[in-house]
Amino acid sequence: MSTAAHSTIDHDGVVLVGTGAVNLVTGIRLSRLGVPLLMVDAGPDPRLPGPRSQACTMGGCDGRIVSLNESRHHFLKPTQDMGCTQFDRTIADGGWLGVPPQRLRDSDREWIAKFRDVSPLDYRRLNDHLIGCNRHGLARWRQLISELPDLFEGITVERLLRVYLNPAAHAAGVEGERAIGAFISELSADEIDAELGAMAEYGSRSYLGAIRVQGFGINVHGFVCRSLSRLEQSGTRFIWNTEVAEVAMTPGGEFSGLVTGDGSRISGTHVVISPGVPRPNTLLGMPSRELLAGVAGGWLTLPNDGRRLETPIKLTRDGFAADESSAGANIIPGRAPDGSPVIHISSGHAYVGADLELLEPEWQADLARVLHDTARQLFPGQYATGRERGLVVPGRLSRVCVRPWTPSCAGVFDDQAEGPGGRLLVTGGHNTGGFAQAPAVADAVSEWIDGSETSVRDSYFPRADVAVGAR
Numbered sequence: 226m227s228t229a230a231h232s233t234i235d236h237d238g239v240v241l242v243g244t245g246a247v248n249l250v251t252g253i254r255l256s257r258l259g260v261p262l263l264m265v266d267a268g269p270d271p272r273l274p275g276p277r278s279q280a281c282t283m284g285g286c287d288g289r290i291v292s293l294n295e296s297r298h299h300f301l302k303p304t305q306d307m308g309c310t311q312f313d314r315t316i317a318d319g320g321w322l323g324v325p326p327q328r329l330r331d332s333d334r335e336w337i338a339k340f341r342d343v344s345p346l347d348y349r350r351l352n353d354h355l356i357g358c359n360r361h362g363l364a365r366w367r368q369l370i371s372e373l374p375d376l377f378e379g380i381t382v383e384r385l386l387r388v389y390l391n392p393a394a395h396a397a398g399v400e401g402e403r404a405i406g407a408f409i410s411e412l413s414a415d416e417i418d419a420e421l422g423a424m425a426e427y428g429s430r431s432y433l434g435a436i437r438v439q440g441f442g443i444n445v446h447g448f449v450c451r452s453l454s455r456l457e458q459s460g461t462r463f464i465w466n467t468e469v470a471e472v473a474m475t476p477g478g479e480f481s482g483l484v485t486g487d488g489s490r491i492s493g494t495h496v497v498i499s500p501g502v503p504r505p506n507t508l509l510g511m512p513s514r515e516l517l518a519g520v521a522g523g524w525l526t527l528p529n530d531g532r533r534l535e536t537p538i539k540l541t542r543d544g545f546a547a548d549e550s551s552a553g554a555n556i557i558p559g560r561a562p563d564g565s566p567v568i569h570i571s572s573g574h575a576y577v578g579a580d581l582e583l584l585e586p587e588w589q590a591d592l593a594r595v596l597h598d599t600a601r602q603l604f605p606g607q608y609a610t611g612r613e614r615g616l617v618v619p620g621r622l623s624r625v626c627v628r629p630w631t632p633s634c635a636g637v638f639d640d641q642a643e644g645p646g647g648r649l650l651v652t653g654g655h656n657t658g659g660f661a662q663a664p665a666v667a668d669a670v671s672e673w674i675d676g677s678e679t680s681v682r683d684s685y686f687p688r689a690d691v692a693v694g695a696r
């Protein structure tokens with residue numbers, strides 16, 4: 226591992242910029258095919274101790290879910306039921322704005338206008354595409370789990386529950402999960418008691434319904450660290466703490482290479498940038514740049530004492546704080562750094578616009594209210610224990626991370642530049658489905674390198690051109 230210093234690197238292979246979930250899974254795929262890889266990241270090696278940025282994969286807590294529903298439920302409801310007004314209101318007012326409206330830039334307002342422009346019909350069409358990507362992703366994840374068990378052992382629970390807090394949501398959920406082929410079975414009262422004992426106190430006074438669905442949960446930080454070690458062992462070179470500051474073009478508009486913050490230049494046969502939410506100037510000139518905005522989510526970690534939660538859950542809820550920003554939550558068992566069992570809860574949408582900016586403390590507090598409300602109501606005992614131990618601090622989140630989000634909720638697969646710097650591709654932008662869809666992107670990148678037609682293209686920008694209001 227090294228840090229570039231005013232050098233010129235012309236890598237005879239593929240350069241991957243960004244080591245989040247999306248490029249990491251792409252890296253594993255390409256390395257298994259024998260492609261020589263160079264991976265560059267602005268941040269430090271995640272295997273080393275130290276503070277984390279708000280980049281999505283490592284910035285959030287240690288849990289992600291792969292289901293057939295990732296990315297999709299977040300847009301149908303807001304557009305149809307809310308008249309697209311969620312970006313007019315802050316989280317405190319039940320909207321999705323994570324910054325004061327006066328701080329929105331022109332580019333942010335344009336992004337919001339694009340979001341409003343996508344018709345319900347196009348959203349439905351995109352919805353079907355996204356489910357197809359999730360299905361592709363889930364099948365590939367299962368293949369990876371069986372082929373490379375060392376990456377997953379002890380950090381993966383290969384089952385998933387959907388939990389509902391009222392009968393109407395439960396019935397609608399069963400219908401929806403059946404429609405996409407995700408439904409497996411209803412949980413009986415005894416099974417609910419066995420699987421959801423950690424929520425017994427809530428269930429004794431309120432409605433609790435649950436179904437088994439296709440999918441799994443994973444402690445993603447372990448997966449990242451093991452994947453990096455695997456890549457390193459198979460010869461991948463890493464450059465850490467090195468920000469790509471510019472995607473350089475020739476005067477004729479050809480891609481001439483990457484320029485890092487310290488002036489070094491990097492090129493390769495192919496260059497794949499998967500930046501999460503891009504830094505301000507990184508992708509200037511790339512058509513996908515204007516589509517990638519940040520939507521922060523919050524995390525709260527509770528102790529997993531007493532009757533432990535062992536199965537990951539996707540929760541559908543209502544009647545909680547900041548309702549529209551938090552109609553769903555992921556609840557995933559895991560381990561704290563000291564090895565003690567914990568529950569990671571994630572939820573919330575807080576639009577922060579085109580920069581990966583820190584949410585100001587007062588806005589983080591609004592997001593925190595969403596998470597604390599859920600934790601306090603559903604896991605009152607664990608919440609109280611967490612407070613006693615100082616793990617849970619009122620008004621504060623365990624972590625915040627910012628996911629890349631496009632106005633149409635479709636990912637990006639933007640390969641419109643090539644030149645002496647190599648063939649250039651930008652991937653990402655999956656809102657809440659980046660982990661689930663990562664293997665579908667990996668397949669697409671490998672097909673793109675081969676020169677064959679890629680499987681995700683129709684679902685991603687620019688082919689999913691409703692994203693820019695082209696229809």
Ligand SMILES: Cc1cc2nc3c(=O)[nH]c(=O)nc-3n(C[C@H](O)[C@H](O)[C@H](O)COP(=O)(O)OP(=O)(O)OC[C@H]3O[C@@H](n4cnc5c(N)ncnc54)[C@H](O)[C@@H]3O)c2cc1C
Pocket residue numbers: 242243244245246247248265266267268279280281282283285288289290291295467468469470499500501502503504507520521522523524555571572626627628629653654655656657658659660661662
């Ligand atoms: C609260 C929350 C819960 C979520 N839960 C789920 C879930 O259950 N299932 C799911 O599928 N998805 C989930 N997601 C989304 C998922 O976590 C993200 O889509 C995914 O982690 C994004 O990965 P990425 O590789 O695209 O970006 P990131 O993880 O953000 O990685 C990008 C990397 O690129 C680097 N980088 C950026 N710019 C540069 C530059 N200029 N030069 C060099 N390096 C650069 C960054 O340092 C970073 O390491 C969730 C998101 C949130 C916020």
